[in-house]
Amino acid sequence: MADKNESFETKDFGWMVAMSILFLVLVAVCFWLEFSTEWGGYQLEFPQLLGHYGKVEDARDFQAGIKQIWIPKIGVTDRCITCHLGYEWSSVLPATIAEPLKPHPMNDMIAKHEFAKFGCTPCHGGDGAATTIAGAHQGGTGWEDPMLSNALAAQNGLTMNEMIQMRCNFCHRHDVATPGMDEINLAKVLFKKKKCLLCHVVEARGGTTGPELTYEGDRNPELLIFTHVQGEHTMFNWNVQHLTKASAVSPSTAMPDFNFKPEESRALTLMLMSWRRLSYPPEYIPDPEVAAAAMQPSPTSTPTPTPSATPVAR
Amino acid sequence: MGDKIKALWRKTSWAWSPESERESSEAIVKNFWLHWFPAKVARASMDWNYSFWLGTASASLLLILTITGVMLMFFYVPSTERAYGSIKDLQYAVSFGRLLRNQHRWAAEGMVAVVYIHMARVFFTGAYRGPRAVNWVVGVVLFLATLFLSFTGYLLPWDQLAFWAITVGTSIAKQAPFVGPTIQFILLGGHEIGQQTLLRFYVLHVFFLPVLAWVLFAYHMWRVRKDGGLAAVERVRNERVMAPKATPKTKSYSLFGLTPGTSVQVMSSTGLEESDQVFSSPNMSRRIALVFLVVFNITLLAAILFNAPLEGLANPSVTPNPAKAPWYFVWLQELVASTTVRFGGYTVSGALLGGILLPGFLLAVLTLWPWLDRSPLRAGGRWLAPERKRQNLTFAIATLAIIVLIMVGVYLRGPYWRIYWPGQPRPETPRLY
Numbered sequence: 001m002a003d004k005n006e007s008f009e010t011k012d013f014g015w016m017v018a019m020s021i022l023f024l025v026l027v028a029v030c031f032w033l034e035f036s037t038e039w040g041g042y043q044l045e046f047p048q049l050l051g052h053y054g055k056v057e058d059a060r061d062f063q064a065g066i067k068q069i070w071i072p073k074i075g076v077t078d079r080c081i082t083c084h085l086g087y088e089w090s091s092v093l094p095a096t097i098a099e100p101l102k103p104h105p106m107n108d109m110i111a112k113h114e115f116a117k118f119g120c121t122p123c124h125g126g127d128g129a130a131t132t133i134a135g136a137h138q139g140g141t142g143w144e145d146p147m148l149s150n151a152l153a154a155q156n157g158l159t160m161n162e163m164i165q166m167r168c169n170f171c172h173r174h175d176v177a178t179p180g181m182d183e184i185n186l187a188k189v190l191f192k193k194k195k196c197l198l199c200h201v202v203e204a205r206g207g208t209t210g211p212e213l214t215y216e217g218d219r220n221p222e223l224l225i226f227t228h229v230q231g232e233h234t235m236f237n238w239n240v241q242h243l244t245k246a247s248a249v250s251p252s253t254a255m256p257d258f259n260f261k262p263e264e265s266r267a268l269t270l271m272l273m274s275w276r277r278l279s280y281p282p283e284y285i286p287d288p289e290v291a292a293a294a295m296q297p298s299p300t301s302t303p304t305p306t307p308s309a310t311p312v313a314r
Numbered sequence: 315m316g317d318k319i320k321a322l323w324r325k326t327s328w329a330w331s332p333e334s335e336r337e338s339s340e341a342i343v344k345n346f347w348l349h350w351f352p353a354k355v356a357r358a359s360m361d362w363n364y365s366f367w368l369g370t371a372s373a374s375l376l377l378i379l380t381i382t383g384v385m386l387m388f389f390y391v392p393s394t395e396r397a398y399g400s401i402k403d404l405q406y407a408v409s410f411g412r413l414l415r416n417q418h419r420w421a422a423e424g425m426v427a428v429v430y431i432h433m434a435r436v437f438f439t440g441a442y443r444g445p446r447a448v449n450w451v452v453g454v455v456l457f458l459a460t461l462f463l464s465f466t467g468y469l470l471p472w473d474q475l476a477f478w479a480i481t482v483g484t485s486i487a488k489q490a491p492f493v494g495p496t497i498q499f500i501l502l503g504g505h506e507i508g509q510q511t512l513l514r515f516y517v518l519h520v521f522f523l524p525v526l527a528w529v530l531f532a533y534h535m536w537r538v539r540k541d542g543g544l545a546a547v548e549r550v551r552n553e554r555v556m557a558p559k560a561t562p563k564t565k566s567y568s569l570f571g572l573t574p575g576t577s578v579q580v581m582s583s584t585g586l587e588e589s590d591q592v593f594s595s596p597n598m599s600r601r602i603a604l605v606f607l608v609v610f611n612i613t614l615l616a617a618i619l620f621n622a623p624l625e626g627l628a629n630p631s632v633t634p635n636p637a638k639a640p641w642y643f644v645w646l647q648e649l650v651a652s653t654t655v656r657f658g659g660y661t662v663s664g665a666l667l668g669g670i671l672l673p674g675f676l677l678a679v680l681t682l683w684p685w686l687d688r689s690p691l692r693a694g695g696r697w698l699a700p701e702r703k704r705q706n707l708t709f710a711i712a713t714l715a716i717i718v719l720i721m722v723g724v725y726l727r728g729p730y731w732r733i734y735w736p737g738q739p740r741p742e743t744p745r746l747y
Contacts, residue, residue: 019607129402142625221744236747
């Protein structure tokens, strides 16, 4: 019996020791995971960069850690600047520095839209809360609104600058025309010229032959029928092809074939997809007349706009 | 030298060492933690191959979930506006927050599985016989508590996965005859999932269900002791009672000097011999610590390797295709889908048959099984006793069927709830751009 008891003890004790060691190893792994972040390396690099360009004091005062722009009234928690540390240093750092430390280009647009008031994601999209590259840019499983990157824009035949105008229109929806928003300005001209309101209700005005378009940007892409859509099954593609030739995408539709040029269809699609149910506080909504006045010196509301000279947020 | 090291170890690691047998026994009896257990425990219940220590593993998971859950409560806000953001914060900004949430998630899903396997073990060993029937019923209620703890926790991240899984789950509950709509209304706090639902599920998840689980767990343990330990002990006791024992020889003093003879045989209070038992402390307390450590390590490893799912913010106007219930309820969803009959344009929903009547019948049979089982008592406390062959087979087939339905629901069902075999291309889900 004594032998049996002893085997109990030694066996269990051996396992206890093994499991305790495994536990310590796992705890060590937890700490290693916690401190081996994707952003850690950039935060080591950044003060050196500042020092290199003569900002020794700022480099010394730099404190490592997760950084965020937090704007509760528009629901923004943007931790993008944890990696994109150079964003507000365009006066010191050259634009040739590689991402993510590259400074954000400074121009009239940025002067009117301060980082502290707007953050990053209202213009760029993506998941501002994330602190991993994939999590922030693509947003993970089931995240509908990825960051509007150059690659994503190129897939849709646009530049990033043009694609971002869709998000500008979240607030600038009621501008007749806005400086720097050539795509949307073109769409607004076409919208009037082709008399879309004859058939569609938008903001309580218009005919009821077609569906209401007030919140067209909130439509669920899964409810669209892609049988006759060429290329990728995206809401963007559906809209572009539907606007160009409605009868080809929805054979039973009452909508006439407008035979828009591809750039016109893309511009209209950007505008339609910008019409979302959003609630920005009134101080964020621009006065439509101010924007229109700003457009006066250079009437750019021509049918085919050229991309703006100063690339914004490339 | 060895003795000196031992003495030094004793001096540095123990503040006190017992001077007598009495002191050592009091050290155990006076200690709350060590007093939980009986002084001695049957060798048969210590056997790994009998119980696999699944009950201890379940309790370990409950403890892990309580500790990680309380820690998560410091960060989580049960509001439809802030819940999702607080989970994102845990995922990305809180120190060890991702691991904390992962461990809570995997421990929760593990607990559903382990509690079920524990119940299957009790069934296959016929350990619910006689007075243990009450504890079986308590166990069934504990299993349901585990399911509802997991289900209520599923909604809290307030992402698409949570929102639509709870939509599926509560819509099935609505199909119960007579009381269905009321049950759904009480669960949701209205007619659709919203702030009220989140708050109700939160209060159920962090207060009512955990308290229920812990109280029932305490009662479950108390019953195990009062019912005489694990059913395996019964087997040993029966062997001892059956086996004729040599009557002890005695010598008594008579008038004429020593008289050899025999005396009455006295059985120990438990019916077990000395050699059948070991001291609970340290044998069982060490074993419990070991099982806890194993379970903790497994959940921590899972937390390190796999991230808990988190999808986009809950959006009542965008239904994912397909929307699936949590995996432990997906077999019900599968039953609902396969019992739904269509005649032309007319559809008879399978929610009543597949979602309410069939699982309700299974649950009723499961609860009442100790009274339906007519096999002889000696079939208890043994794995797969031949006297219980038919019922073991039935239980195994039912379990297998449920596992198959879960597998089909989780892995094969794709958009429009159609079957897609592994390797078969699934239609791509439309994106925005």
